């Protein structure tokens with residue numbers, strides 16, 4: 001890429017909201033606001049193309065970029081009538097902010113430099129102009145600290161320690177209590193700190209500083225924390241960030257200045273109400289970083305009435321312009337309001353549903369548009385547990401309800417420990433004074449986050465809400481001793497590893513592990529899932545093996561059962577001995593006896609499920625276990641024989657143990673997952689599918705007798721590779737169904753289909769379809785056998801490294817490998833339908849509940865997806881969104 005073909009620089013007046021890929025979210029929305037006549041500070045944007053080119057060349061700026069920036073700067077100086085670095089005598093200085101602005105917002109992840117342009121030459125003029133020297137010196141010391149930390153990499157505590165020491169010497173608590181002379185002293189000290197830490201002075205030429213600041217923002221795109229955030233949020237690495245260079249406006253010029261953050265609706269609940277925080281005489285980072293605790297926005301009406309009225313009007317204008325809840329940053333400089341940012345606000349799932357529903361009622365959005373505003377995966381948040389209200393305990397303290405849901409876990413005090421223990425599957429709650437973007441890897445795996453400091457818009461709150469983690473922020477009464485690893489609340493001291501419970505919906509913190517209950521599904525949820533049902537084309541069924549699961553699935557909107565795994569019914573402790581006898585039987589008689597014991601148990605299971613599904617289809621899959629799951633372990637059985645031999649034990653016992661060992665050895669397989677599974681077992685022992693078919697038919701007839709209706713019975717043959725297998729198994733099932741119905745003198749419609757879960761089956765799907773009324777893609781085994789990765793070992797082995805190192809885009813057992821396994825599904829679907837155009841095609845692997853995979857299944861025109869009961873609502877949504885995506889709406 002060269003400067004000739006790509007435009008690297010855009011004046012703010014050149015852009016609009018549609019230019020997000022080039023200008024980043026912040027830059028595009030600033031340009032849009034300017035276009036709408038909303039007051040924003042003037043400036044220009046260095047495009048994402050410049051960042052991408054710089055990153056690609058290992059940090060080298062593209063030719064001509066710096067010259068373009070200087071041209072843009074000159075134009076900005078002309079428009080503002082000010083000069084970077086001031087005029088000859090330092091008067092009339094232009095001060096700049098340099099802010100990152102990615103295409104997809106990454107709150108707090110990337111760098112910002114403020115007050116660029118204040119220096120020894122300009123500080124006096126700045127103070128004189130504002131008639132407030134204190135403000136000028138305060139800006140100067142802030143700049144030195146930010147520049148030193150962000151651009152030069154000086155450790156933050158180096159400056160912070162000096163500030164704390166000075167406040168201690170002056171006996172004050174707040175920065176605002178320091179005098180002009182104190183701040184002048186701090187500027188001198190900060191220069192010394194920089195010299196000490198870097199072995200040289202910070203650059204004093206503002207153009208050189210500007211270059212360094214832009215370069216630092218480019219660099220912040222590729223920091224470890226930014227990469228972790230992108231991976232966690234599925235943001236591509238090659239988007240790059242834009243850099244917004246804007247004239248500074250000052251919220252810290254005195255008591256008629258302020259800065260704040262607001263949302264046009266409540267981002268926790270979705271209620272349309274005033275929601276925000278502000279601080280008088282402060283700069284933006286004071287609010288976001290939680291250094292001073294801000295005031296509720298409503299109080300601004302008394303302090304700065306005109307700016308307040310204008311802000312409230314602008315909030316409404318922006319929301320109706322964007323047709324979405326906005327997250328806004330503003331500054332009031334000497335009573336004049338400026339908007340520094342607007343973007344679509346992050347919100348909880350509950351809020352997303354409420355807002356979407358309200359905006360349809362308000363006729364701002366159509367139902368279909370509203371569906372686009374709710375991420376299917378966000379619904380997971382609504383399925384989060386809450387604290388059982390019967391707990392009868394009192395909270396030990398209360399903070400702000402920053403992100404809803406309840407979390408129980410052991411206290412840990414740093415993000416690394418949280419990442420390590422949480423990553424290993426332990427329940428931990430991350431307790432921090434305040435979180436910073438560097439804590440992100442710990443927040444991701446913690447059950448919840450508790451902070452002592454910071455408001456509802458602090459970093460901890462925003463990040464936790466985005467991830468659906470419960471968070472209590474600003475619990476100011478807690479004391480944390482990180483080196484000593486203790487948390488003190490009142491007179492209670494918690495050591496690392498002690499249990500606490502957070503209620504992110506109320507802000508309450510409990511000093512013990514409380515019982516959690518599953519969440520309730522509210523009216524917004526019901527209304528919006530009903531809209532999704534109107535839009536979606538694919539059916540949504542559930543994978544359920546018990547009456548209880550089936551009932552839950554129906555409650556959550558499943559339209560049938562797509563997979564009832566019968567082997568789970570065989571594993572119950574009271575059944576295992578009979579199942580074992582069946583497998584190990586050495587004569588047909590012996591096997592028949594064992595099967596006769598199992599049959600009524602199976603029938604009972606099916607009766608429960610058919611009753612729960614009252615007329616909806618139920619796909620019962622015949623037995624599909626790797627044999628070893630039912631047999632004693634080979635090593636243990638060998639040891640038992642050895643022990644009996646050594647102890648000269650009971651001869652009869654020894655002989656029985658030896659016999660069993662012989663049988664186990666005979667049936668032992670090196671690769672049980674590729675062994676006598678699925679229909680292979682039924683091919684060896686047709687008595688097994690026969691017994692299961694009898695149980696299914698008898699159950700269906702019994703339920704019809706009792707309830708007047710029965711579920712639609714579909715019998716599914718697993719792990720078929722050859723059409724001849726299906727042909728043979730189908731014959732067994734058909735013969736048995738006919739036999740049972742003749743005996744009962746009844747009629748019942750039973751359809752017979754198969755799973756497509758081996759690559760061979762997908763390839764010869766046309767041959768298989770000759771014998772199948774339906775297919776169900778078993779994408780778990782299709783991934784295992786198609787990619788050649790063991791399902792059972794995958795996550796513990798190389799796969800996690802592959803995902804972390806981005807060798808592959810993600811875990812193919814979670815989200816379908818589109819090109820490979822997706823290709824097999826496509827082949828299976830097309831070839832199957834080439835023989836039977838009306839062939840019903842389902843998916844019952846885990847991917848049936850994964851929104852991204854559901855997108856592919858819609859593209860392939862499958863009939864339905866089937867997933868675990870709790871994922872059913874997500875699948876209903878995702879299926880509707882997939883239709884909208886296909887339509888390109």
Ligand code: PEP
Pocket residue numbers: 563565624757777778779780781782844845846
């Ligand atoms: C599959 O393989 O995708 C499937 C649903 O079957 P199971 O997970 O029971 O092997």
Ligand code: MG
Pocket residue numbers: 757778780781
């Ligand atoms: Mg399978």
